[in-house]
Amino acid sequence: MKSRLVRIALAALIAGVSTAAIARDLTVISWGGNFQDAQRKAYFEPFAAETGKKVVDDSWEGGVGTLRTRAEAAGDPGWDVIHVEVEELQIGGAEGLFEPIDWSKISAKDELIPAAQNKYGVGAITWSAGIAYDADKAGPAPTSVSDFFDVEKFPGKRALRKGPKYALELALIADGVPVDQVYSVLRTPEGVDRAFAKLAKIKPDLVFFESGGQAIQLLASGEASQVLAFNGRVTAANQTDKRNFKFIWPGSIYALDNWVILKNSPNKEEALKFIDFASRASQQQILPQLVAFGPTNTKATAALPEAVAAELPTYPKNLAGALQIDATFWSENIEPLTERFNAFASQ
Amino acid sequence: MSGNGAARARRARLSTVVLLAPMALFLLAVIGVPLFLLVWQSVADRDVAIGLPRTVAMLAEGEGAPSPAIYPALVADLAAASDSAVGRVARRLNIEKAGLRTAVLAARATALESPSDPVAALQAADGRWAQPEIWQAIRAASGPLTDRYLLAAIDLERDAKGEITSRPTELAIYRSILTRTFVIAASVAALCLALGLPLALYLASLPPKFAERWLLVLMLPLWTSILVRAMAWTLLLQSNGLVNSLLQRAGLIAQPLDLAFNRFAVLVAMTHVLLPFMVLPIYNALRAIPKTQLMAAGSLGATPLQSVVRVYLPQARAGIAAGLLLVLASAAGYYITPALVGGPADRMIGTFVELAVIRTNNPGLAAALGLVALLLFLALVGVLIAALKPMRALEGAR
Numbered sequence: 001m002k003s004r005l006v007r008i009a010l011a012a013l014i015a016g017v018s019t020a021a022i023a024r025d026l027t028v029i030s031w032g033g034n035f036q037d038a039q040r041k042a043y044f045e046p047f048a049a050e051t052g053k054k055v056v057d058d059s060w061e062g063g064v065g066t067l068r069t070r071a072e073a074a075g076d077p078g079w080d081v082i083h084v085e086v087e088e089l090q091i092g093g094a095e096g097l098f099e100p101i102d103w104s105k106i107s108a109k110d111e112l113i114p115a116a117q118n119k120y121g122v123g124a125i126t127w128s129a130g131i132a133y134d135a136d137k138a139g140p141a142p143t144s145v146s147d148f149f150d151v152e153k154f155p156g157k158r159a160l161r162k163g164p165k166y167a168l169e170l171a172l173i174a175d176g177v178p179v180d181q182v183y184s185v186l187r188t189p190e191g192v193d194r195a196f197a198k199l200a201k202i203k204p205d206l207v208f209f210e211s212g213g214q215a216i217q218l219l220a221s222g223e224a225s226q227v228l229a230f231n232g233r234v235t236a237a238n239q240t241d242k243r244n245f246k247f248i249w250p251g252s253i254y255a256l257d258n259w260v261i262l263k264n265s266p267n268k269e270e271a272l273k274f275i276d277f278a279s280r281a282s283q284q285q286i287l288p289q290l291v292a293f294g295p296t297n298t299k300a301t302a303a304l305p306e307a308v309a310a311e312l313p314t315y316p317k318n319l320a321g322a323l324q325i326d327a328t329f330w331s332e333n334i335e336p337l338t339e340r341f342n343a344f345a346s347q
Numbered sequence: 348m349s350g351n352g353a354a355r356a357r358r359a360r361l362s363t364v365v366l367l368a369p370m371a372l373f374l375l376a377v378i379g380v381p382l383f384l385l386v387w388q389s390v391a392d393r394d395v396a397i398g399l400p401r402t403v404a405m406l407a408e409g410e411g412a413p414s415p416a417i418y419p420a421l422v423a424d425l426a427a428a429s430d431s432a433v434g435r436v437a438r439r440l441n442i443e444k445a446g447l448r449t450a451v452l453a454a455r456a457t458a459l460e461s462p463s464d465p466v467a468a469l470q471a472a473d474g475r476w477a478q479p480e481i482w483q484a485i486r487a488a489s490g491p492l493t494d495r496y497l498l499a500a501i502d503l504e505r506d507a508k509g510e511i512t513s514r515p516t517e518l519a520i521y522r523s524i525l526t527r528t529f530v531i532a533a534s535v536a537a538l539c540l541a542l543g544l545p546l547a548l549y550l551a552s553l554p555p556k557f558a559e560r561w562l563l564v565l566m567l568p569l570w571t572s573i574l575v576r577a578m579a580w581t582l583l584l585q586s587n588g589l590v591n592s593l594l595q596r597a598g599l600i601a602q603p604l605d606l607a608f609n610r611f612a613v614l615v616a617m618t619h620v621l622l623p624f625m626v627l628p629i630y631n632a633l634r635a636i637p638k639t640q641l642m643a644a645g646s647l648g649a650t651p652l653q654s655v656v657r658v659y660l661p662q663a664r665a666g667i668a669a670g671l672l673l674v675l676a677s678a679a680g681y682y683i684t685p686a687l688v689g690g691p692a693d694r695m696i697g698t699f700v701e702l703a704v705i706r707t708n709n710p711g712l713a714a715a716l717g718l719v720a721l722l723l724f725l726a727l728v729g730v731l732i733a734a735l736k737p738m739r740a741l742e743g744a745r
Binding site: 063064065066068069091094095096097163196207208221222223328331332333334335336337338339340342343344345346347 | 429430431433434435437438441442445446447448449452517518519520523524585586587608691692694699702703704705706707708709710
């Protein structure tokens with residue numbers, strides 16, 4: 001009796017261990033919330049249906065350190081495909097944390113915009129970060145980045161992402177720096193001091209969030225009256241939760257995110273197949289209808305109805321007065337400025 | 348006969364060693380090795396020397412500006428190193444001076460093209476290769492040991508002359524964070540003692556069967572994930588949460604109180620989590636004291652309060668000390684709970700270790716912060732133990 005139990009337990013243990021060693025499902029990491037819900041419909045589920053293999057998806061909150069810890073761990077890093085921001089692509093690529101992309105396997109290569117074709121990454125979406133507010137709430141509606149910093153005329157808490165990115169740019173724009181000079185000012189120590197000084201003025205009213213989804217929650221619950229939000233999540237909240245959130249385009253910051261494959265991923269081939277799938281026009285045109293982030297596939301962009309296109313970061317009217325993120329500035333300065341930002345936030 | 352005895356003693360010693368060996372190896376693996384790695388990580392500075400061996404060797408030969416021969420050496424180093432070795436050099440030099448990451452990566456791209464004129468090619472790739480600062484940065488980062496992370500962990504740095512000075516005020520936060528960490532931990536320990544001591548006294552007075560049931564109830568929260576408990580406290584305490592809406596409905600307050608995302612919420616949530624660690628050791632100590640002593644004290648004329656304070660509690664001091672240490676040690680290492688239910692001014696040292704690992708990509712600083720916190724904590728424990736000693740001596744004299 002006892003020996004049978006032991007044998008069963010051993011068999012179960014061996015089965016468990018060996019399946020874990022042989023096949024971990026393709027694991028895709030993105031940014032959670034209604035954005036990842038949309039990705040699930042546009043990419044994860046159709047890809048699983050087409051290949052007959054399961055896709056596991058999970059979320060993260062960014063940070064090269066996370067990627068480095070996993071890529072440099074002995075054996076399986078646990079993640080395969082990751083949706084990263086530009087400076088993570090640059091730093092991680094330089095530190096050898098990603099597998100190089102085999103571009104001969106990306107069938108839609110020629111349809112992708114040039115900025116989407118990188119050595120270690122394939123462009124996934126364009127997005128904008130800017131000020132959002134609830135138009136259903138009483139009181140005057142903010143119209144510019146400066147209004148975010150005007151707590152007299154527009155009372156209520158302000159929510160920023162916990163980190164220097166976007167916060168410093170917005171502070172300088174609100175302080176009167178022309179959009180095309182933001183990064184040249186930020187490259188000087190005086191410029192950094194100036195941005196922090198501007199933030200310090202509204203410090204008592206600032207709250208910080210970690211994930212893009214939290215920004216929408218803070219706005220929805222009324223905890224914050226103005227938040228830094230990602231444009232697609234704002235329109236998705238309006239669509240699915242019948243909200244009346246508005247996004248301020250002038251002074252918003254736009255950028256391109258990439259799919260990368262983590263070094264030592266045991267599912268490299270599968271991961272590349274997934275990225276190939278997610279680059280096709282047929283899939284890329286689904287996503288913007290659910291969450292207003294722009295495709296990187298030009299054919300997908302061309303196929304979008306005007307009403308959807310008008311909500312995207314790359315729509316000409318939305319680009320007016322917007323600032324393109326400077327990936328080089330952030331790959332050089334993300335670490336020291338994050339340290340300073342945390343010091344600022346915790347005091 | 349005596350030889351026999353010696354052999355038996357040897358066997359006994361041997362079996363002791365054999366029996367203790369697994370535990371000793373386990374302790375070495377889970378405490379000794381990580382501790383060694385922590386210390387090593389906080390002072391090691393080898394990325395640049397490994398990535399650029401020829402350059403570092405040439406720089407070590409003399410002070411001041413290097414000879415032009417350094418450029419071919421650098422090109423040879425950068426062409427031979429792996430992507431990840433170059434990436435580490437770039438990261439390390441970027442810590443020395445923000446912006447050097449780009450200079451290193453541009454030089455790497457140039458080196459791979461094996462330029463015929465390394466000096467001109469490198470200086471064309473990035474203007475900083477013509478400046479003396481970049482060579483000073485490489486020299487400063489050439490290791491093999493550094494004190495920059497340990498100094499940074501106590502808000503100090505070295506200036507251009509190598510003298511130790513304070514870090515700029517906008518970065519000098521770690522002393523106040525360490526103080527804050529121990530203030531929060533001590534407050535939680537005090538709260539746990541204030542709540543846990545009466546509870547333990549009451550439980551110890553119950554018949555064991557009932558007391559054990561209550562202990563199970565007390566330990567129930569331990570079976571819930573710490574994350575879930577923190578989220579539950581946020582739901583209860585936030586401005587439109589359960590507590591505020593109940594108080595408002597009862598007409599006790601007009602405006603919602605600020606209960607969540609501040610120090611109050613952190614203390615409440617942490618005390619909730621850590622209370623069992625205070626109650627259990629005290630309860631255990633109290634159980635070991637014969638009840639008859641209380642009766643004896645009473646029969647000798649002591650009031651109930653007197654008999655508890657002067658007879659009962661002094662004997663439970665070991666349990667109280669154990670509870671205090673357990674709570675203090677656990678609380679000092681908390682970071683998820685304060686990050687979830689507290690505000691930015693309640694983040695403890697654990698949060699900053701995490702930030703250094705994940706956000707600012709600086710494992711050296713993370714290790715140094717951990718090491719400094721550990722040393723401070725050991726010093727604190729030493730003081731606590733030393734404070735308990737004279738009392739024990741007094742007891743012996745009595």
